[in-house]
Amino acid sequence: MRRGAGPATVITIMTDDKLKPLREQIDAIDAQILDLLNRRARIAQEVGHVKAETNAPVFRPEREAQVLRSVAERNPGPLLAADVQTIFREVMSSCRALERRVTVAFLGPQGTFSEQAVFQQFGHAVEALACASIDEVFRATEAGSADFGVVPMENSNEGAVNRTLDLLLQTTLSISGELSIPVHHSLMTASGAMDGVQRICAHSQALAQCQGWLNQHYPNIDRLAVASNGEAARMASQDPSVAAIAGEFAGQRYGLRVVQGHVQDDPHNRTRFAVVGRLQPGPSGKDQTSLILAVPNRAGAVHSLLAPLAQHGVSMTRFESRPARLGTWEYYFYVDIEGHALDDKVAPALAALKENAAFYKLLGSYPFTL
Amino acid sequence: MRRGAGPATVITIMTDDKLKPLREQIDAIDAQILDLLNRRARIAQEVGHVKAETNAPVFRPEREAQVLRSVAERNPGPLLAADVQTIFREVMSSCRALERRVTVAFLGPQGTFSEQAVFQQFGHAVEALACASIDEVFRATEAGSADFGVVPMENSNEGAVNRTLDLLLQTTLSISGELSIPVHHSLMTASGAMDGVQRICAHSQALAQCQGWLNQHYPNIDRLAVASNGEAARMASQDPSVAAIAGEFAGQRYGLRVVQGHVQDDPHNRTRFAVVGRLQPGPSGKDQTSLILAVPNRAGAVHSLLAPLAQHGVSMTRFESRPARLGTWEYYFYVDIEGHALDDKVAPALAALKENAAFYKLLGSYPFTL
Known part of the structure; x- marks a missing residue:
């Protein structure tokens, strides 16, 4: 018996009577989901044992990207594909954590976009390591204190991008993923x-x-x-x-x-982040490759530099020139292309690009997710 | 055919051969989970229709708290109970969004602890509305621009608590939930x-x-x-x-x-947030009730004020006095007790408390989750 039941409570109780059988069905489904999740986790543990035998990495971005694409493609609805992906990201994160919690360095403090980016990429079952600067994110990841680092690439508000681009030029790490977070401008x-x-x-x-x-x-x-x-x-x-x-x-x-608020013309204005790590993801079927290139500063040099991409039918999705602060070259070109460096079309294009360029650095190939 | 396969790639391929059957099992389980999730969503839509007939609220905190407790209790492992709860929070969030995306106002900017608190309480399938001040969070929620507001209650770093406590004294909103986020101190x-x-x-x-x-x-x-x-x-x-x-x-x-970093003695140091809204959650089986009380400032007044709690066997979990800035009283007491205001033990205790107190405001009863 509950006391103090007023009219609002009476309506609630009437509604609850109608809802009861539906909620029992939901509870039964939840029990099945719970069972399946734990069966999935046990198989993931076996995967972990196989990986441990061969020192294979716990986190395979290409595999996780494939799973997320697959559930979105096969999703019959009514759930939205994006919401299904959010659920499965947490499922994979939790299963992965049974092997080992992946440590991810990010530009702190806690409670920032960068921390959100960590969770968006890796789910919540990770150790998120707040670093005081972008330099420290790279250092922590290079030194192995973190498995991955998440760094801002393009950020219209905070200008963090330059330092990231400089450090990408120098680092031994590869880009193993890319993601973005919506950003709004206010007047x-x-x-x-x-x-x-x-x-x-x-x-x-x-x-x-x-x-x-x-x-x-x-x-x-x-x-x-x-x-x-x-x-x-x-x-x-x-x-x-x-x-x-x-x-x-x-x-x-x-x-x-x-x-x-929200005065930007494009409501989908986003901040891009790169995931950097010692890992080089394999092909996932839908990938992107990032490069840094330089050529001597003379007319037509850039045009002929990029000719191999067109010849091999490889699409360029991003091209940014950046005045060099260090080294021999006046500009570095940050280039994104479609496909994985191991893909049939891409591999010969990259080989030719490398031959043409005065400076060539492959930053990495990783699943395309934007 | 992939080109450029070096030794690392060969190891990856060998591992992948062993992993293939396991991954096929995982894929089969994922397909079943996907199917169950969408079956769950369809039943949730029926729940939505029943609720629409009676104008019942889309978000029922007590129901969601029960589901989360239930999956944690029944979780056989190896998944951690906390991780299972994270997954189911997103499942409920996605299903709820099919009825209507709940709008939640929070103390902006985006990318703060308060925004994290929104997602932690409601999952990611919500509209999170950044407000410039705690006052605006209350205003937006009172005006109906948001279904709920999330406000910091106790925060050792930023001192936001006072404003929240003042506004709770004045607002027509109820507390419908409580949550906390870990906070670390650094030297x-x-x-x-x-x-x-x-x-x-x-x-x-x-x-x-x-x-x-x-x-x-x-x-x-x-x-x-x-x-x-x-x-x-x-x-x-x-x-x-x-x-x-x-x-x-x-x-x-x-x-x-x-x-x-992490120099606090208690690694579980947390910031508490309150969820405020026009909704008054029903009993979930494990609830907490928040009150504001005042008495004339004389010896023994507080002691006798609280006597009904002891008499009715109701535990007090928090008691904070706060100098009044407004009104007749020198102090306001912010009190949390175990149980729901409609619970058998609690209802008569509150009635007696109300009789004893010179000022009495019931802030709300809500599922206990901390």
Whole structure:
């Protein structure tokens, strides 16, 4: 007997009577799922024994990518494929942890996007090791204190990308995975209102990402590109005539208030992360390969450098040039191509690319997941 | 055919031959799990239809708590019970999202502990709504822009608790859940070394939490309690003779380097969060109830206030007094007790408590999960 049952409780009890048989069915299904999960875990333990005999790695990104693709493809619904993948990521994470908890270094502190990226890639059954800098993430992983490191590659708010790109040039580690996390821009001022605002400041990239929204809502306010969104936030905190576009993180750091959230034109704006490790994943069937290249700085050099890709029918998905700080070359080119370095089409293209380039570094081949 | 197969690849291929039959077994199990998950989802949709007829809430914390307890209790292993709960939390989150994605407001920015708390409580299939302040989390939830709000209750680093406690006093919302996230303290200095350090600064609570470790490692360095761990971090950033104990978040904000991480004596140091909403969860079988009480400030008043709890055999799990900023009373008492307000033992105890107290506010009853 429960006391104090009012009208709301009565409705709840009536509903509960109707729900009871359905919930019993769910409980029965849950019992079966629980049984299957543990059967799966026991087989995963056998997999672990086989791997231990041959010193094979606990975490095989290509295998996990295949499982996630397979469940999404075979998913009959009504569950969403993305949600099914989230569930199976945790299933694999938990099974893998019975062999050994994988340690993953990330750019701390705890409770950041980078930590979210760790869980998004490896599930929650891992040891996440917070590092004070991107350098330390690489060091911890190179030294073996961590199995993997997760580092930001492209981040419109925090500019972490440059240090990562520099360290990729030097490291002995390979890229073994890539993932992204959604990021939103907000329009912020010290007061939370737009009264008296004469300039909207942000990094040029952020201004570009928000220009449609700005044209629609504030066509008559000047826009000023500054060094970073963080700098824009700092300016707005000191000057009531300035509004900043930045991530909420920067806004909070400088005590700004949000005028309007989600002002980027593309709601799917994301921060990319790379997973680095000593492991080189095998082909998963749908892979990407990352390279760093350099050529002497003369007309047509880049064009002819890349000719082998076209010749072998290999798609280039990303090409970024970056002024060199070190070494002989004026620019390094960060290139992503479709396919695995061991793929039939890709291997000869890479061989030719290597021959053409003055500098060639294969960063790694890994499952394509973005 | 793959090209470029070196010795490492050969070992991988040999291992893969042994692993193939095991992986086929896993794939077969995954197919069954996938089927069961979608059968579960279809029944959950029927549950949704029944609920829609009676306007019953999509998210029933007591039901989800029961499912999570049940799978942990029945879990035969080898999977860890906690990992099984993580999996089932995502299963329920995904099924629930087929009825409607629950919107949860939290103290932003994205990528913080508060956002992690949202996912830990509701799984990933939710709309997480970042708010600029704790006040806004309450406002958004009271206004119905969010179904629930997640707010920090106790946080040794950031002192957010006071504002939450004030708002709980005023809000029309109920507490419908509670959860916690592990938090670590680090010893940090500007240089990352302890050379020349004469004082270790932190909030008194953090110093107390680390005293065993400090006695062992730095028994001869003075300790100074300051206003907050953030203030200690700021001091350390400006004074090389100061080391700070703080969360890595504060350390990063002030550019400190970690001398040693995880220096708290209790490795299970956690930040508590409350889930607030318009919903009042029914009894789950293992619940907790939160109250705010006040009495006139005279000798013995608190003692006699609490007498009904003892009389009815109700355990008090938390008792915190807090100087009142508003209203008639000098102190408010934040009290947690075991059990649900509708439980046989608890209901008469609360009735008597209400009679004794000069101020009585029932914050809510919700599943106990800590």
